[in-house]
Amino acid sequence: MLIADSSKIELIDTHAHLDSADYSEDRAVVIARTFAEKIGVITVGVDLESSKAALKLAQHHRFIWAGVGIHPHEAKTFDAQVAKQLRKLSADPKVVAIGEIGLDYYRDLSPRSTQRDVFVKQIELANDLDLPVIIHNRESTKDMLAILRKHRPKSGVIHSFLGDIDLAGEFMDLGLYLGIGGPLTFKKNDILRDAVSQIPLDRILLETDSPYLTPVPYRGKRNEPLYTRYVAEEIAGLKDIPSEEVTKASTQDAYLLFSLQDKARQTTQVGCV
Numbered sequence: 001m002l003i004a005d006s007s008k009i010e011l012i013d014t015h016a017h018l019d020s021a022d023y024s025e026d027r028a029v030v031i032a033r034t035f036a037e038k039i040g041v042i043t044v045g046v047d048l049e050s051s052k053a054a055l056k057l058a059q060h061h062r063f064i065w066a067g068v069g070i071h072p073h074e075a076k077t078f079d080a081q082v083a084k085q086l087r088k089l090s091a092d093p094k095v096v097a098i099g100e101i102g103l104d105y106y107r108d109l110s111p112r113s114t115q116r117d118v119f120v121k122q123i124e125l126a127n128d129l130d131l132p133v134i135i136h137n138r139e140s141t142k143d144m145l146a147i148l149r150k151h152r153p154k155s156g157v158i159h160s161f162l163g164d165i166d167l168a169g170e171f172m173d174l175g176l177y178l179g180i181g182g183p184l185t186f187k188k189n190d191i192l193r194d195a196v197s198q199i200p201l202d203r204i205l206l207e208t209d210s211p212y213l214t215p216v217p218y219r220g221k222r223n224e225p226l227y228t229r230y231v232a233e234e235i236a237g238l239k240d241i242p243s244e245e246v247t248k249a250s251t252q253d254a255y256l257l258f259s260l261q262d263k264a265r266q267t268t269q270v271g272c273v
Ligand SMILES: [Zn+2]
Pocket: 015, 017, 044, 100, 209
C-alpha cells in the first residue's frame, strides 16, 4: 500500500503557489482549512526567491511539499549560481520536484532560446537528483515535444494540461502524468473534457494552480487548494464513476510520482502541523 497516511490526507493539490502575495493576509487560515478538509499541497516555486519560500512552507507543515525551479517567464534570471542554489535547496527531503519549469511562448517574458536552454538544464538537474519535473507549456507544444524527446525527464507532470486526447497520448508515451485543474470546469473546454474522459486515472494528477485558474463555481475569485474537490467531481462526472474513486487514484498517483510517503515520515516535526 502506497499511502501510509491515508487517515490524514485524502487528496493532494499537486500544483499551488501558496507563497503568493494573494495569501499575505490570510495564508495560515487558507492552509488550516485545506488540512481540515484532508487535502495536502505541493507548493511550487517560479524563481529562486519563491522556491525558498515554498520550501519554508513545506518545512513547517507536514502535508505541504515543495517544488523548486525557474519558470520560463524568469528564465533570463537563471545562471550557474542559481543552478547551484536550486541543487542546495533540493537536498532538503521536503523538496519533491524540480518545477515549475518549461516554455511559455504566449507571454514571451524571456527570450525563447533562453527558455529552451534553461528548461533543458533544469531537466538535467532533475534527472541528476532523481526528482520528477513539473512542466509548464503554453503555446510551445512543438518545441516542448522536441525537447522532451531529446532530453527525457525520468518522470514528471505536464501541469495544467489543456490539449486533446492525441496530445495527451504524446505526453503519456513519454511517461508523463497530466495535471488537471480548474479549466476542466470552464464552459468552452469541451476538447479537454473529451480528453479527460479517455485519459486513464493512473495518469491524472489533480491540481489548482492557486491562486489562479479558479474552477466553477468560484471562477473569477481567488483560487485555493480547497477547491481541488471541484476538479475531482468534474472528472468523476466525465468518467461516470464515484468522486471517491478519482480522489483515491489521483492521490496514489501523487504519492507515487513525488515519493511523498517517505518524505512525510522523515520530516515530521514537533511543533508544526
Ligand atoms: Zn503554476
